[in-house]
Amino acid sequence: MRATLKRKMKKVEIEILNRFDPDAWATYEAIYQSSWKPEEGKPELLRNFARSEGAAGRIRLALAHHKGKAVAAQFWTVDRNTAYIHKLAHLEEHSALSAGTTLSAALFEHVIDIDRVTTIDYGTGNDPYKSDWMEVDRPRYRIDCLDPRQPKAWPSLTKRLFVRLAPIASQS
Incomplete structure (x- = not known):
């Protein structure tokens, strides 16, 4: 360089x-x-x-x-x-x-x-x-807090559920 x-x-x-x-x-x-x-x-x-x-x-x-x-x-x-x-x-x-x-x-x-x-x-x-x-890579993390009792959280929760189920469905 x-x-x-x-x-x-x-x-x-x-x-x-x-x-x-x-x-x-x-x-x-x-x-x-x-x-x-x-x-x-x-x-x-x-x-x-x-x-x-x-x-x-x-x-x-x-x-x-x-x-x-x-x-x-x-x-x-x-x-x-x-x-x-x-x-x-x-x-x-x-x-x-x-x-x-x-x-x-x-x-x-x-x-x-x-x-x-x-x-x-x-x-x-x-x-x-x-x-x-850069000499150092500092990872960043994000935490999402979703309350299943709140309707506005349902789309995000549903998406996460499907992502988890997708590997199971592809193995069948």
Whole structure:
């Protein structure tokens, strides 16, 4: 990865903002919408979150440009000693540039050297690229508490019952 970064860093220009900038955010949204990422349900919710994090000085919005065109974008926040990676995307037609990797490296360097974070949190998900950067995988667990006396719990309980019965039915 170090060899790739050294070679690829010469091909993109990195911009890291620690304030909300409407034009930079519009560029981020355009890259995200054109990327391989699934469509967001409520982009205005994320925009409002970014705006409030920018006002608080916690946003790290980064863009990678190649020959004047933005080709990758990442949205992080920093709170106390932790950097949180929220969203990242790049344009597939520029994958050969490794702009996303270069952008990640620049943000890692920024939050470690300038913000002095001690933890970087990639959040949930098992995307393969995350293991390239992280030393420790911290599993997350979810507990659902469903009361069978409540009618609104019945669909979820029914689904769980069918999931349990499915292996038994397939063995018959």
